[in-house]
Amino acid sequence: MDNQLYLSSSPHIHSGETTDKVMRLVIYALLPATLVSIYFFGLPALGVLLICTLGCVAFEALSCNLMKREQTIADGSAALTGILLALNLPPSSPWWISLLGAAIAILIGKQVYGGLGYNPFNPALVARVVLLISFPVQMTTWTAPAPLGSGVDAVTAATPLGEIKTAVMLTGKLPELATSGFGDYFLGNMAGSLGEVSALALLLGGLFLLYKKIISWHTPLSFIGTVIVVSGIFWLVDPAKYPNPLFHLITGGLILGAFFMATDMVSSPVTYKGMLIFGFGCGLLTVLIRLFGGYPEGVSFAILLMNAATPLIDRYCRPKIYGQVEQKA
Amino acid sequence: MLTAILCLGGIGLIAAATLGVAAKKFAVEVDPREAAVLEALPGANCGACGEPGCSGYAKGVADGRLAPNLCTPGGSATIEAIAAILGIEAVAAEPRVAVVLCQGDNEKATEKYRYLGMADCNAAQKLADGPKTCPGGCLGLGSCAAACPFDAIEMTASGLAVINRDKCTGCEKCVSVCPRQVIVMAPKASTTHVLCNSRDKGAQVRKYCQVGCIGCNICKKTVPEAYQIESFLARVEYEQDENAAAAIEKCPMKCIHDFSTGYPEGSRLGSKKAASGENAAA
């Protein structure tokens, strides 16, 4: 019996909530979106998903080996990064883009900082932005959805956000598509990266995460709310030039970003107040980049920029502690 | 050409005048020796001198408040440099290194309970005085290694701290952080040590450690002047230890070790033979 007894500091019970469980639930929450993307974009989408996920896991294993640290692929974080990365890539991405993305995400985005929990930026977004800047052609070649079994061949198409950007630049006026076809956008029947398409599937996943209390409502609400308010103001000022808030909401990567990328715990603030500020910043930057920037979509950049501001937000958003009404004795 | 010279000269003159006035107005007195001493220090901010950091020590030395030979990490070179700056003579202190007086790793010593929690010796010590059955043995959780500013402490795979005598500068950080006082400072020239820290009776020690000192007196009988036994624990007398190594073979518990023949078993430093021999002679 000696030596079988454990001694530890209190408390002696645990909620059972573990990191790998959190990661697993987020992966489950992404399932609807991945399935929808496979439905609309077929085998290429599946290929991107597989390469990114397996690539991320492989690079994670490799770097743990190289650094002689404990193997961490079992916690599911690498697989999650892989899925998120895939959802941020166009379905037509060549295999080497996906693989390179996986390497950037895991090696530069995460492992050089010491692995899970230490990366200041969202690894999947780091990879996406590096790819977008390095390979603009491959990263902005989109295909129109060709639902499984429809027999339609994949053809090149522009994303709704891309199309209005070009149209506004050329004519100063919004094209037709900014005011109609919202039903299709909502279901995901449009061109875009894997995870940008189906607002419905992403919302389902996001609500699941909220219900499971994996994420809190603060970040998504303030992110999406800010986008609606800011884009709404512009729309009211000039409806002919600026698309309405609903268009902003269901096209592009807003839902994916708000529920799955901005809520990435590691790279976002830890306090509720911080999360609200973070979401606000993300929303504001997203609209500004979408309406005035050089890129049609601003979610990734907005989140990365706010990731950079996270340490400062945390620093200045410490909650007021109990009993700090008077000076210390 | 002339305008060019005049213009530039004019600008320069105005700037110079402003600076001149400012230099008077915002003058701050600095002891140049303080900066020079700071320059000469190794900059590890280890605290071996007793000051919070190198700049504090530099100030103290320049003020004459502190002795110039307190910087152990810097060694004799630094001391000479400081002495030269201050224009005084300073005697280098005898180099000392830290020694972990324990060989009872997880395989050789027993634990009285299984510890769950923070990997820190001081935290573990608060739970029923630490998991090791031996009240003085190394807990092996690495607080000393984490505290060492010079990366001189190695934690072996089986949970024992071993101090690299080449890297150790004698700053005593590890000594102050160890909750079990198992690390002591000893002259670098003394390479033979009794690697045990248990003051329990021999019979008790045998129960929990395969390599603990049982206070059997054999070492003292072999080399009387070099050993001293107090509460069942042998210690080397560092002033007269020339022949201390002669008792190593005689020790029934194999707890006397001569670092000039390498590091204790289990250490990755072990292969580096005579790790301290030549240095100690120098």
Added chain:
Amino acid sequence: MSLKTFAGGLHPPDSKSATAHKPIEACPLPEELIIPAAQHIGAPADICVAVGDQVKKGQVIATAKGFVSVPIHASTSGEVIAVEPRPHPLGRPLPAVVIKPDGEDAWDEALEQHDPAQLVGEELKQLVLAAGIVGMGGATFPAHVKLSPPEEKPIDTLILNGVECEPFLTADHRLMLEESTRVIDGINILRKILGIERAVIGIEANKPDAIEKMTAECAPHNIEVQALEVKYPQGAEKQLIDAVTGRQVPSGGLPMDCGVVVQNVGTAAAISDAVRLGRPLVERVATVTGPGIKEPKNLKIVIGTPLSHMVEFCGGLEGEPGKIIMGGPMMGQTQLSLEVPAIRGTSGLLLFRKGDFSTRPAGPCIRCGRCISVCPIHLQPTTIATYARLNLVDEAESNNALDCIECGCCTYICPATLPLVQSIRHIKGGIMAKRRKS
């Protein structure tokens, strides 16, 4: 009915059903009683008996040393067979008086009975001190110290802690059900000592029978009963004060700084005995429970009973123990063996088998923020723990590490199973050491 509470905290499964309905049973006397001199916060008492002495139940065997200290009494009549260091709940052998009971359990005749109506506050307080009364919730802070607020800190409210928010424990719950008269009598004495009228009993809403009974019996005495939301750590002093009065104890201060004195209901019951019967604190109610015990029970034990004896009375061990916890699962202390005695602060004995608790190694913090959202003090536990890991004392101090009440919420919820409380406790030690130095 809207329930009062505080901000933060969480609700772990309360696991009280095994003992909540079981009446308090008296645990028979063991072969020998081990009564340590250190049973309270503050200086340990001075042992004043020697081997061979015959002692009576209630006789002083160790005298108080200093203001924050209380005397220790023999818990039964018998012979002192040893005065030596014995295993102590703190984890190391500490001085203790070992008594071999003579079986008669005879009270010391010198003990006097009093009528509280005849005495003034100061006299009552002396009786409390003489009886060695300490906080029975587990903190064991000497009661007379709390009852001696300096004049510049007027007290207006007495709060009785009947919350018992620790999972598994039901001792206070049973006490309120079975000994409500003693509790109320104790409250009346406490009010007299403090010279105040307002007294509130806070009870968590998961004890509806206790709330009902106390409400009915307190009404004639003008004592309020406040039902509180079921949330841990509702019974922590600061959180209880916040919930009941809406006041906050200033950081670094004491409850008396906001005009409140908090006492456990068990303490109130003990004070009643101390005054009316003159009987010192020699027994208490403790819950013996957990999956590692055959028949979980609420026991009335005499101070100094070895844990093994209590386990035996409860039908013995169920399987092999993996953790022996004195107190509740959130704040209790693990024990080296069952040979240690129950002391005045022992509110429960909890036995876990291997597998009943997590041995998962700590992973890296994923900054999920859960620890921050549950912290009842609104600290950032993970930040402080990071500083603790790197031994950055100043940073930890400026993050208010010293305000941590070590309730364990953060560690309970942490998905990375980081030992947050232990880290914070560790760095608190570092901060105190630094303050002593300067």
Added chain:
Amino acid sequence: MVSLLLILISAVFVNNFVLARFLGICPFLGVSKKVETAIGMGMAVIFVMSVASVVTWFIQYFILNRFGLEYLQTIAFILVIASLVQLVEMIIQKTSPVLYQSLGIFLPLITTNCAVLGVAVLSIQKSYSFVEAVVFALGAGLGFTLAMVLFAGLRERIDLCPVPNSFRGTAIALVTAGLLSLAFMGFAGLVKG
């Protein structure tokens, strides 16, 4: 008014001196270990930039242009900036010794800081009016401060991370600076010019 605002936004975000123009990298990497020092450095740079742009603007238009000495621009500007920095250094040393100590060698280095000279030269190149030049300098300084503070916050956090040995110190700082600059690319095209 709008054009002034655009100049400001452009200088702060789109054409951030550090993260988009890659000027002033030396103090950016050197004095960004702590947020407090980063703020201090940022303030010093804002001050130096604003004053320098005022002075250089006058020198350019009232002295160099008038006497046809445009070719002396660089040397004249450096002379002015160098003395300004000396002045700032003296003031900081007197008023805030702590900040002076943590800024260390980087304070005199503002002297040769390409960012300050860059502001002066660029506002002449773009033929900004006096007000525009001041706003531009202010924006550049704010942008520098913003980049410094963001970066310092990140570095403070990274200091607590178990970065692999080979990446400790400057290596990880450079990786992070790269990623930060990447994020700032998102502002590209936000304001033309």
